[in-house]
Amino acid sequence: MVATARKNRGPVVDCDIHNAVWPGALDPYLAKRWRRHGQLFGSRTHPGSLYPKGSPAAARHDAWPPSGRPPGGDLEFMRKQHLDPEGIEYGILNCLGPAGTQLNAEYSSALCRAVNEWQIAEWLEKEPRLRAGVAVPYEDAELAVKEIDRFADHPGFVQVLLIVRTAEPLGRRKYWKIYEAAERNNLPVGIHFGGGARGVPITASGWPSYYIEDHTDMAQAFQAHVVSLVCEGVFERFPGLRVVLIEGGFAWLPSLMWRLDKHWKRLKEEVPHLKRRPSDYIREHMWVTTQPIEEPHNPRHLLQVLDHLGGSDRVMFSTDYPHWDYDDPDRAFRVRLPEEDRRRIFAGNAKALYGLR
Template identity: 25%
Template sequence: MTSSDDPYLIISSDCHAGLPTEEYRPYLDARFHRDFDEFLAGRDRRREEMTRLGIRNEAFAAKWFQDNEEGLRGGWDSAQRLKELDGDGVAAEVVFPDADAVDSRTAAPFGVGLGLSGDHDPELGMAGARAHNRWLADFVSEHPERHCGVALLPVTAPADRVVAEVHRAKESGLGALMIPSMWVDKEPYHDRRYDPVWAAAAECGMPVLTHSGAAPRDEYGDHLGIYVSEVTWWPARPLWFLLWSGVFERHPGLRFGVAESGCWWLPNLLWFMDRLYLGAHGGKKLSPFAEMKRPPHEYLDRQVFVCATNTKRRELAQRYEIGVDNILWGSDFPHPEGTWPDTRAWLRRTFHDIPVTETRRMLGLAAAEAFGFDVARLTPLARRIGPTPSDLGQPADQAAVEASWARSREVGRHWLTDNDFPALGVTS
């Protein structure tokens, strides 16, 4: 039984871990060692290019590593990692690749971490992914109740190899799969060649995820603002490819998540897609969407979630349109754009006027369900390290807080009661 001021069980849906790149060698098949040496030799050139493009700020990088030297070892050192998670009040985490987002010192072999893309060499891409997955399985096995490891999955490789890697990753103890946000010159995700992969992911109970990072940087020139404006769009794009092509209908057990791309874009997208499907005036000239048997919001609530890293106040204000249970908070540890090492203060600034029951869902319980964490095993730890509602500035008397959001909650997905759809009634 949870009392009103019990500590929060916090699960970060977006954290990162990875070895210093050169230390991946023992996890890499020997026949790729020469290619790996060439990859390592190009690191300085890639860092210089990042600086030239404005993606890397040299002065910031120097200060970041100097100020956080000890904590950053938590990117690959398990004991240090638990110390940092405990300090932030985070009981468990979903672990993506690339602990270092400043200098790429922990990049997975051949750049298949957050930059995983359809244009990777199929052989090197799979080799690099498997090397990271092997290390990650060892890493999370030390405290499996606290970590859900995300296996890298070069899904554009031959389907039989991809399916085999899904099962291998599951058997090794990993719990989710990250696919490229961009398929580049390969088949888009509506193609039926991927159906065996979606089926394997559903069978294994492993959510399929995209994560921000990859983008067509060669198109942007020196204009960093273009990259920043688009980098969260690419991970979201597969969502509507899977939705409209009927992937969610054919594979009802498949769960899909978009990580570190915010969730500010989702309300308007959902509004637009629902209206299109439900026969808004502007879409009546189109043929019926035969691949789908229900409106988009129903697939969203059944199978989709957003790992809304460093969730913003504006996004929380839209939570009744997005769906409270579809928003999974993340700290982004140990990346500088995340909330670490000041997560407790950040949570207080962000959630102070959000109802406690909803906060519990977004900060941990929804993630526990999406990724299969054992709440019973985590609860004693959460009671020891988790911040309480009062620590977040949330009042003990929740009546006024609930009342302040009553109108927003009532309006919710307002388009589902729109006069454009008189046959709908009041349903969602």
């Protein structure tokens, strides 16, 4: 039964929902050559690690559809379990998977195209509440640009989707063409938790032992990208670029802004292409999604975090459905938000950023 609180809470835009590719789903969208490649050689990504997730497919136990498809792989079940009862006005699909980080760049490109065409046919055209990110072979910017330009005009695609464990810090030049294409097509660039890692350990001292470490340390991959995007001058070069940090947490961002500003003051001769303080670029160009929302021991400290961020106008609610670490819209915030902040975080900021109407 839908709780009364939910009826009263107003519309929710969920900025992180995962639609899963079920076995064989991409076959209709792949050339025979690549279907054969997949059968013979499969996915090759060299992640460098195996951290079994907290649950099968990292999913909520109740998220396995009766149809036998994987969690997030059955639209009808997603509607019944998530979109309808939670009152999701819009949901942003972030299709994870190894398409974008294949070592074979041409295969990566073919898989991404298939994922995007499958998203149009199986999700966007069937469910008007859903929007999606364009999957791209992000380690080869020229191929990635082709995907962006091919799909940007479809109204269902509202961002370019990267996965956080890239081969290099995202400010580096090899990725700039992606930003140029995103800016040209007026699409934000979303960076989501997870990814191929390309053999780079998640810590500066190598591979940790446990999934709880891998998951907790993932915030540091986001931090490294924030530092890189700012220090490389990406936002000077692409002043219209908007970046969304998805499933990275956000309570660490004020600390990082303060640290960047402090050391930039001392070291700015190294980065003369920066015309403003690092925190100025972050406040103007970066958005964050809430899940997994940090849970301060004193819930009111979350209000301090929003204040330290400079306000709530860059914070967007997300659930991470159907994953185990899902945040419930009614329980994620353990402190009562001022009404205006609540409206912004749960719907207004995302509608403005993604142009949802």
